[in-house]
Amino acid sequence: MTVRPLRLCVFGDSFVAGVGDPAHRGWVGRVTEHALGELPIDLTVYNLGIRRDTSSDVRARWQSEALARFPRECDNRVIMSFGVNDTTLQDGSLRVEPAETESTLAAILEDAASHGWPTLVVGPPPIADEQQNTRTAALDERLAALCQGLTVPYLHTFSHLAGATSWMREAAQRDGAHPSAQGYSDLAELVRADIAAWLGTPAESVGGRV
Structure with missing residues (x-):
């Protein structure tokens, strides 16, 4: 069986980094472990989560970080996951307004498509703050609608x-x-199942265009 070389960069915030997990695996490490055990791929995963990063912070850094890790001959893919820091109040204002988060994700997806890198988005999780969760839930739906329109x-x-x-x-x-x-x-x-299915599908089938 031919083993397909695949490189995956996962960008986002502290939840991507796995802050708080005593095993230092987070969800990215656990999904990677599952994928390595189930799929016939030569998988290398780069966890590129940074604590307190907003969507704007991720946009400022992600392309250069991905380019440094993606060989041309590999199936190169990206996972994005952010939003909770965007909905955080700082000095009485949102760190990032919802419309800006949406436009930032749209720009990221367009840039990833221009490189031919298939992209998957994991929505933001809740926290122990009811008011912020109301804002995050609304942002979650907004980002989901964007991705649906772009077939991401x-x-x-x-x-x-x-x-x-x-x-x-x-x-x-x-x-x-x-x-x-x-x-x-x-x-x-x-x-994990959806990500594994996405990783297990050849790039020409999942597409790198939006």
Whole structure:
């Protein structure tokens, strides 16, 4: 069986980085472990989450970081996941307005398409702040609609993790935002099958154009 070389960059915030997980695996590490065990691919994953990063911060850095890691001869792909920091109030104002977050994601997807890099988006999760969660839920729907219009896969996490879940319970017990191991395991379980299916589909089938 031919093993397809695949390189994946995962960009985003502290949830991508796995802040709070005592095992330092987060959801990205757990999904990677699953993919390596299930798929006939030579997979290298780069976790490029940075704590406190907004969509604007990710946009400013992602292309140069991806180019440094993507060999031309490989199937190169991108996962984006951000939004909670955008909906955070700072000095009484949103760090990033929803319309700007949407336009930023649209620009990122267009740039990824220009390189021929298939892209998948993982939506923002909830935190232990009801008012901010209202803002994040609205942003989640807005970003999902954008991706649907561009035929880019979008994985909702917010509605699945909100409520009486390990994610919310652990976040409330810690810093109000970041869960521990079980919360990240639950998030990984939510997205791993869809990500594995996406990774297992050849690039010419999933497309790198929007």
